[in-house]
Amino acid sequence: MGADHPHTALASANLAATYSKLGRYSEAERLEVEVLKQRTNSLGVDHPDTILASTNLADTYRQLGRFDEAERLEVEVLKQRTSVLGVDHPHTILASANLAATYCQLGRYIEAEALEIKVLEQRKRLLGVDHPETILALSNLAGTYRELGRYTESEILEVEVLEYRTKLLGCDHPDTILASANLAATYYQLGRYADAKGLEEQVLKQRVKFLGANHPDTISASANLATTYSQLGQHAEAEVLKVEVLEQRTKLLGADHPDTIVASTNLAATYSKLGRYEEAERLQADVLEQSKALLGEEHPDTIRASANLATSYRQLGRYAEAEKLEVKVLEQRINLLGAEHPSTILASSNLAATYSALGRYAETERLEDEVLKQRTKSLGVEHLETIRASANLAVTYGKLGKYAEAEQLEVVVLKQRIELLGANHPDTIRASSNLATTYSQLGRDSEAEPLQLEVLDQRRRLLGDNHPSTILASGNLAATYHALGRYAEAEALQVEVLQKRRELLGDRHPDTIASICWLASTYKMTQRYSEALEFAKRAYDSYVATFGEGHSTAQSAARFIASLENESSVKCG
The missing domain is CATH 1.25.40 (Serine Threonine Protein Phosphatase 5, Tetratricopeptide repeat)
Structure with a gap:
């Protein structure tokens, strides 16, 4: 038949589709570029098969993280399908959905939302609420709401999607498993980490069973579970999974793929939690350079990389560098996402932490008070991020000498964290430590000492003797011994703390x-x-x-x- 015969092109297209399903996107791309050339030459640019070839290639570009190339193709495909087939044709609606997916990858969520609402309305009207394509539209819109920080709206849609797919497809269908993964992601954002963990462990088991350990979706399931482990304070387990995810993604996708970069970012976050700040900083500096080169300065992932590097600078005591990055991050997020977006509020919180490290407590208090108000309004008083905002403001009250106000907040924070996270979670232990510090500042050292002894014991057991948080606990207990006039005990701990901090x-x-x-x-x-x-x-x-x-x-x-x-x-x- 020859290389230019339509049947040859069809065979190439089918093989490319198989490569895509296997996650072998580079091999799919090579075939799809050739198919598009062949169909353009033999059939013309407006033939349905040529447009389909453009669609397939755009989807592969998206999978490879080449979103600008995907967008260019998808905008053209949408125009062609609208012109040739009409606005309500299924292929035109699919083109809108694909372009919306690419807008999401480019961080252009408002444009994505507008397209997705239209797609959902069309599919409900033309196909009915129970049709798989309608359910997919529902799922896509839920994902965009999550990216926009509208988690409650996202959860409502995702519970509906999971119910539909379980009923229509069964528990083990890939689309049902994806619905579970998406709902877990929203639970994570809502601070419901135990709920997220339960779903994610099940998703990982299913994907290993049906797709194999090295499939991109299985790797994503590992990455999601690792992140949830981190939030639950299970940092050693998180590190094992994150190292594995980074190795797999580097091998399958290459070092510069956005998913590989995300894996580096996640591993760096765990290094920070484990007190390995220099390792974290090296990874995050690499991530920022890669993100700038691949996505540009204003992409949400690049801005996130700047924020993460700033956090490492703060942890390493490089406060001027941290402040410079954090001021820029806050400005970018206000411009791109608005003042009330969760990522913007997080940027304010991070800048406040750096102001505190620089001794600029009045500026810290102003930012943290605003963060607490915003978190309470958008997430409610029991959300972990709201509780964290209360804890941060309480520490600042202590720095400003407002000890009674600090104690009032810290007692509530400790009670909430025990109820939500358990007594041995790192955030609960930190709450105990903060309350003990306030007791010391109020001159109630006899109340501070038993809390600090418990904190030190917990941190030694959970984190080891050389973790920065364990060393901080030793230093705090030493300060209490000092205040109680037990100078020999204080000195013994202080000498040990100094030696470890130098190292x-x-x-x-x-x-x-x-x-x-x-x-x-x-x-x-x-x-x-x-x-x-x-x-x-x-x-x-x-x-x-x-x-x-x-x-x-x-x-x-x-x-x-x-x-x-x-x-x-x-x-x-």
Whole structure:
């Protein structure tokens, strides 16, 4: 028949479709490019088979993460099908749905929503509510609502989709499994992590069974479950899955595919949770460069990469770099998503955290108060993100000396987290730690000590002795021993904390410098003035080098040195 015969082109198209179903998109693309050329030459650009070839190639471009190329083809396909077949023809409606999917991948959710609402209305009218294509339209719109942060609307639609598909297709049909995965994603966004985990574990089992361990959908199921493990504080289990996902995606899709980049981002997040900040920063810096090159500066994924890198900078004590990125992220998200979108609110929260690290507590309070109001309005008082906003504001109240207000919030936060997450979840332990700190600030050290002992024990057991959160717990307990006049116990812990922070964070990290200050204070209380003065001067020099002479930490260290010199001279005299 020859290479240009229509039957040859059809055979190539069929083989390409098989490659796509197997997740072998690069092989599918090569065939589809050739099919499109053949059909354009032999049939013309407006022939239905040529338009179908354009549609298939656009879908493969989308799967390969080449969304601009997909959009160009899909816009043309929609025009052709509208002109040739009419607005209500099934193929025209499908072209609208495909273009909407690409708009979602490009972060253009408002444009996607408008198309998807139209597609859903057409399919209900023409096919009925129980038709698989109508249910698919319902599912697509639910996904867009999720991306727009409209999680309650998303959940309503996704429960409906899962019920339809279970009834019509059975529990093990791929579309039913996808509906479960989508509903799990919305549960995740609503903070219902236990519900999400139950669905995701089932989805992963089904996909391994029916598709194999290396199918892209199976890998996505692993990635989703790993992210939920992270939210539940199961970071070791999350790391195992995330490393595996990154290896699989790199092998199957290449290092620059958007899904591979997301896998790197997710693994970096787990490294941060495990206190491995330098590993996290290296991954996130790579992700940001890849996202800029592939998606552009204004794509939501690029902005997210900037936000993640800023978080690593903050964790490494590089606050000026963090602030610069976070201010830009907040501006971009306000422009692209609006002030009330969850991602915009998260950007405000992150910037507030950096302002706090820089000692700019009034600015921190202003942002955090607004974040709490927005979270309460959009998510309700029991959502984990609302609770986190309360916890952050309480810490800032403590920094501003508003201890009674801090205690009031922290008692509520601890109660909510015990009920929602359990006593051993990292966020619950953090709530105990924060309340203990407030008790100390109120001079109620005898109430702080038992909480801090429990926190230290939990963190040692869950995270290990060398995790930054465990080290912080040791430092907090040491501070309480210091306040109670138990200086020998305080010193033993402080020496250990300083040594570990030097090893993990380096001499210039603010947490390391703070440890030097605490040890200097303990030396002072035990009248070891020469050692206290040596450590205080070392802390002052480090603060000046890190923040400058005018920073509050440097000025505080200078005052402490002056008091030491005065007191030691009085003692000597």
